[in-house]
Amino acid sequence: MDSLLEQIERGTLWQFPGGVHPPQQKSLSNQQPIARLPLPDKLVLPLKQHIGANGQLLVNVGDKVLKGQALTKPTANWSLPVHAPTSGEVIEIKPMPSAHPSALPELSIVMTPDGNDTWCELSPVSDLNKLDHKTLIDLLHNAGIAGMGGAGFPTYVKADSHQPIEFLVVNGVECEPYITADDLLMREHAQEIVQGIEVMQQLLKPQRVLIGIEDNKPEAIAAMKRASAHNTAILVRAIPTKYPSGGEKQLIRVLTSKEVPSTGIPADIGVLVQNVGTLFAISEAIYKGKPLIERVVSVTGNTIGKPQNVWALIGTEIKHLLDCQGFTPVLEQRVVMGGPMMGFTLPTVRIPVIKTTNCILAPDNQELAEPGDEKACIRCSACADACPQSLLPQQLQWFAKSKDYDKLEAYNLFDCIECGACSYVCPSEIPLVQYYRVAKAEIREQKLDQIKAERAKERFEARKERLEREQQERQNRHKRSTSRSAKPDAEKAKVADALARVKQKQGDKSAVQAAIERAKAKKAADGSLEPDNSEVALERALRKEQARLYKEQKTSEDAPLAENAKEDSGKKDAVTAAIARAKAKKAAQQGEQENGQPQPQASEPETKKSDDDPRKAAVAAAIARAKAKKAAQQGEQENEQPQPPASEPETKKSDDDPRKAAVAAAIARAKAKKAAQQGEQENEQPQQPASESETPTSDDDDPRKAAVAAAIARAKAKKAAKQAEQENEQPQTSTSESETQKPDDDDPRKAAVAAAIARAKAKKAAKQAEQENEQPQQEQSVQDAGSTDATPQTPEQKRQAAIKAAVAKAKAKKQAKEQEGNDPS
Structure with a gap:
């Protein structure tokens, strides 16, 4: 059995189901050659004349354009450009009636020809073999070529098929009555059509090219055979006249016996169909560089005075074609775009010719009845x-x-x-x-x-x-x-815990340090530790110097006020000095009374109160007893004597042991010497007692008060020295005489104790007087007790202090010598 290709080459044809045989009526328009019409008054170019998207405008109103110039450019899939059919001016860009049964408006470019018909620059191709596949596709795309058989499918899409094509079918059937555009085109331009076929052959590489033409077009069949004689791959086939054998699917069935599947396309079965008008446009675009700006249109019907095929510019109004061909309208006249089978009646003759327009039919009422x-x-x-x-x-x-x-x-x-x-x-x-x-x-x-x-x-x-x-x-x-x-919170908590522990340790250390400081302070109070307060003293000295400079400046500013207050201040100082002298005298009298009585009866002064102030006398007596006891203990420690302190039981045993009396006298002399040394230290630092923790601050503020206090201290020191001399003179009497006169005088140790008590009381009285006169402003620590805050601030005060210290030293030496001379041993 022969293969399909062999059957096709042998000329075998197949039949499709259905079909009709309407009257042809082709002789009205196929007797005259294709005519060229004059330029119309205006051209209306819809942006969409094919299946696909509109192009993007490249011109504006008022622009001058040339023939063949692109007015739009493709922007999306299946988009084709529109070109100017002639040279002229763009006068409007607005919606105009479309070539559709509804005549719905579509965006269109309206231009007026200038009559020159000037072409833009063209780029024809001399040698087809020098162009690659993509270049050919781009040329077809930019030329704006669409299927001219009626559907308007973009040609560049078909030509760029990615499926293998076995047969390229050329549709020259033109089966619909009255239409003869393809017939005349094949008769007059068969050579250009064959050139277009060869372009498609280079793009698609089909095995055979099958040209189908109805047998009622013998001249077209002959012309195509002559033009394609040199190409053995091209086969021209005359098929039976039957409507609609020009349909794509029907023609494929007749020439190849293949049937396109439902909802499929011919490429699915390896077949591609092109119209002869489309192939002619491909030839014009490749070999002459012309875009698709015109096409052949059959203008026919009984109302047309000169029915024939014409070259109509794209955008020409239907009215212009009818007028050029002698249109004579009749009552209830209809104008159909397309043939009597597939065409549609136009609502107006102001519809433009587009790329898919192949026929304008104007029949009378008998020819095509309503x-x-x-x-x-x-x-x-x-x-x-x-x-x-x-x-x-x-x-x-x-x-x-x-x-x-x-x-x-x-x-x-x-x-x-x-x-x-x-x-x-x-x-x-x-x-x-x-x-x-x-x-x-x-x-x-x-x-x-x-x-x-x-x-x-x-x-x-x-x-x-x-x-x-x-x-x-x-x-x-x-x-x-x-x-x-x-996580950071947890870490922060850990850090906080660690810091708390550290602070706790530091707190413990601080507690330990505080305890150490308290111990040191206690030792310093006992006189066993002398803290180093040099840094503190230096800072205090700097502060005092700054205060002094500020005071001098303030004094210079307030000099008038100071002169007025000077008199009042002197009066106050005199009163204060008188009060201090009275208190010192009273303390001395109390000391004399206490020295004249034995130690066991020290509580008697509590009952014998002074006429001036009984409460103060009692307090002074108690302080004197405590100081005497402390002085006795210090004396024993310094002399390193193993004997217990001189207490009341020991005094009762002194009658039996004269040697104990001599020892007691030696102890008394040592104590007297110790008291003299303490008095000397007190005189050297009259403003700051070493045993007290209070540091007067009023001296720094008022030099006159410091002078008064120094005078009072000198008086008290002189008084204490006299009392010490008197106490040391009393034990010089013979032991036997004292023993016979008074039972309490038989023991020299009592005399020594009484002398120590007297000295302590005198010292206490002097301190109280200083405290009352100086009125301290704040308490200082034990470490501050050794500071140099009491140092005189002026040269005059320093000189007076030096004199006082020298006098005190001389008196102490004299007192010591007297005690050595009175030593009973």
Whole structure:
């Protein structure tokens, strides 16, 4: 059995189902050659003249354009540019009626020709073999070529097929009545059509090129055979005249016996179909560089005075074509764009010619009668018999009227090629094709809405997912931040615990240090430790120096006020000195009374109170007794004597042991010497007693008070020295005499104790006088007791202090010598 290719080469043809045989009426327009019309007054160029998206405007109102200049550029898939059909000026860019049964307005460029018909610069190709695949595709794309057989599919998309093409089918059938545009084009431009075929051969590499022409066009068949004789891959086939054999799927079935699957395209079975008008435009674009700006249009009908095919510029109004061909309208005249089977009646003749316009039919009433009223379907099945796609037009019409779109798709509504054969044979004059067209448009709109809804849903879900993801991310960030913050808190807690422990240790150390300081202070109070207060003394000296400078400045500013206050201050100082002298005298009298009585009866002065102040005398007596006891203990420690302190029981045993009396006298002399040394130290530092922790601050503020206090201290020291001399003179009497006169005088130790008590009382009285006169402002620590705050601030005060110290030293030496001379040993 022969293969398919062998059968095709042998000339075998196949039949398609259905089809009709309407009157041809081609002789009206195929007797004259193709005519060229004069330039119209204006051109209306819709931006969309094909299947696909609009191009982007490149011109504005008022721009001058040249013939062949691009007015738009492609911006999306299946988008083609529009070119200027002639030179002229762009006068408007606005919506204009479209080439559609509804004549809905579409954005269009309106231009007026200038009459010069000046071409823009063209770029023809001399050698096709020098161009690669992509360059050829770009040339076809930029030329704006679309399918000129009726569908308007972009040619560059078909030419760039990614599927292998076995057969390239050239459609020259032109089966619809009245249309002869392709017939005349093949007769006059067969050579250019073959050139276009060769371009497609280079792009698609098909095994065979099959040219199908109906057998009612013998001249066109002959012309194509002559033009393609040199190319053995091109086969010209004359097929039987039958409508709609010019349909894409029907022609493929007739020439190759292949059937395009439902909802499929010819490329799915390795076949690609091109119209002869499209191939002519490809040849013009490649070999002459001309874009698609004109095409052949059949202007025919009984109302046309000169029916023939014309070269019509794209954008020319239908009225211009009719006027040029002698159109004579009749009553209820109709003008149809396309043929009587697939064309549509125009609502106005101001519709422009577009790239898919192949015929303008203006029949009279007898030639193409007005359809009558629609009648009920009689179920004759004539429509089903005539359908070339083997569909069920009756059922499709029912579903279309009831808008059952699911049933329409189930019955393959979109396989309908809208050939009109069913309507042509319907005895009830039902416009079946119109039902199908409306149903297709509604289904497309519904699908478009569904696609929009799905996209909106996808966007909503994507947005919802994005918001949830962002919320989750925020929660995760919050959790991470919380965990990170929790860790530092734990670490901070650990650090705080460590610091607390350190501080506790430091507190313990501070407590220990405080205890050590208290111990040192206690030792310093006992006189066993002399703290180093040199730094503190230096700081205090600096503060005092600053205070002195500030006081001098203040004194210079307040000199007038100081003169007025000087008299009052002197009076106050005199009163204070008198009071101090009276107190010292009273203390001395109390000391004399206590020295004249034995130690065991020391409590008697408490009952014998002074006439001046009984309470102060009692306090002074108690202090004197305590100081005497302390002085006795210190004396024993310094002399390193193992004997117990001189107590009352020891004094009772002195009558039996004269040697103890001598020892006691030696102790008394040592104590007297010690008291003299203490008095000397007190005289050297009259402003700061070593045994007290109070440091007077009033001396620094008032030099006159310091002078008064120094005078009082000198008087008290002199008084104490006299009392010591008197006490030392009393034991010089013979022991026997004292023993015979008084029982208490028999023991020299009592005399020594009494002398020590007297000295302590005198010292106490002097201290009290100093405290009362100086009125200290604050208490100082034991460490401050050895500071040099009491140092005189002026040279005069320093000189007086030096004199006082010298006098005190001399008196102490004299007293010591007297005590040595009175030593009974």
